[in-house]
Each structure stands twice: as structure tokens, then as C-alpha cells.
Amino acid sequence: TQLLEQSPQFLSIQEGENLTVYCNSSSVFSSLQWYRQEPGEGPVLLVTVVTGGEVKKLKRLTFQFGDARKDSSLHITAAQPGDTGLYLCAVPNFGNEKLTFGTGTRLTIIP
Amino acid sequence: EPEVTQTPSHQVTQMGQEVILRCVPISNHLYFYWYRQILGQKVEFLVSFYNNEISEKSEIFDDQFSVERPDGSNFTLKIRSTKLEDSAMYFCASRSSGNPTDTQYFGPGTRLTVL
DSSP: OOOOEEEOSEEEEETTOOEEEEEEOSSOOSOEEEEEEOTTSOOEEEEEEOSTTOEEEETTEEEEEOTTSSEEEEEESSOOGGGOEEEEEEEEOTTTOOEEEOOOEEEEEEO | OOOOEEEOSEEEEOTTOOEEEEEEOOTTOOEEEEEEEOTTSOOEEEEEEETTEEEEEOTTOOTTEEEEOOSSSOEEEEESSOOGGGOEEEEEEEESSSOTTSOOEEOOOEEEEEO
16 A cells, blocks of 8 residues: 655645645655645646656646655745645556545645 | 536435435546545545446445446445445546546545434
């Protein structure tokens, strides 16, 4: 069973600050995805990273896949209240591509 | 933009009752999934469905659970005799192809409350 540990579990910061959240595992993955989930809604895909060391940017969000493809980070620059939500990393299982989700980081941006 | 829809949004039932949760996946998608999320816990895989049969199921998906695609559009999850611990958000998801990096689209979920 692949275990994805996310840290921190909770993060509350002021608007305009920068932050980084992490997704770690002892397993090697062919790809890793980040989702954001808002209350009362399902997870929404933000990005998929595939190559070790890959960096992808989505506006103020920067995603990096670890060189060894065991971990990933999400960095948010100048956080906005609209960034508030539950951030989940997930890995697809080769074959039927079910997703195994991480434990999640609940982010709150204080105006 | 096409989306996955789920009904009802909230279902309250008595322990021991049967419930059916309904999903309409995106129309040209071929792979279908159910996940659940107990309050405060992580999203957990329940079952995947492809070509009109279950392709994989988790330990959670015991004999009390079943899935069905009764027509070309709906995908249902049935719990025969609900237990208190079945209370959770249930998410349906669909995907168009077998490409491992293809996007899985999630519905808004059904909140199941078992009393």
C-alpha cells in the first residue's frame, strides 16, 4: 500500500505570505498529482508531474516533483483568500489508474 | 464544460436501510470510480469499473456494496444494509482513457448520514 504523508496537516497564514506544503513517500511513483478540494465539492485536479525534478507553474502555484520521484512540494506565492482549501496529493495506480490520496493539507488564508 | 453529477447531494438514512447513490459520468468517459471520504479523513478508493465490470475493489468494498451501470449514462453505488460507519462523503469520478496521466474528474459528492 502506497502511503502519502502530507505536511503540515493544517496551515493558517496571512494574505500575501508565501508557503510550501509537502507530500512525501518512501515509494517511487511514475507520476503524481495535486488536487484542491473546497467544502462540499469533489477534488479538482491542479497539475500532474511526471519527470523527476520537474517543475510546473500554475499562476502563483509552483509544483515540484522530487528528483527520485518519491516526493513533491507545492509552493504558493503571495497567498490569497481564494487559495483556501484542502490540498491533496495523489498517485495513480498503474493499470486501472485508481488514485491513492495523501492525508491532505488544510490551508486557510486570512485576509 | 462537461462535468460529473451526483444525486442526491445529501442522503440521511436509518442504520440497516439500503441506499443507492447515483452518478452521471462525463458522456464519453470509459472508466468509472467511487471514492469515499469520512469526515476529517483522507479520500479512499472504493471501486473501479470498466467495460461493464469491476476492475478493482478495495477492502472497504465488501458484500454490502455493489455498483451498476444500468444504462448508458448512470453509474450507481448501492449499500444494502447501511452501518453507522458508512457515514461519509461519497465521490464518483470518471476518466476518458487508460492513459495514466489522464484526468480523473470528480463529482460534487453525496453526503451520506447513517443514523
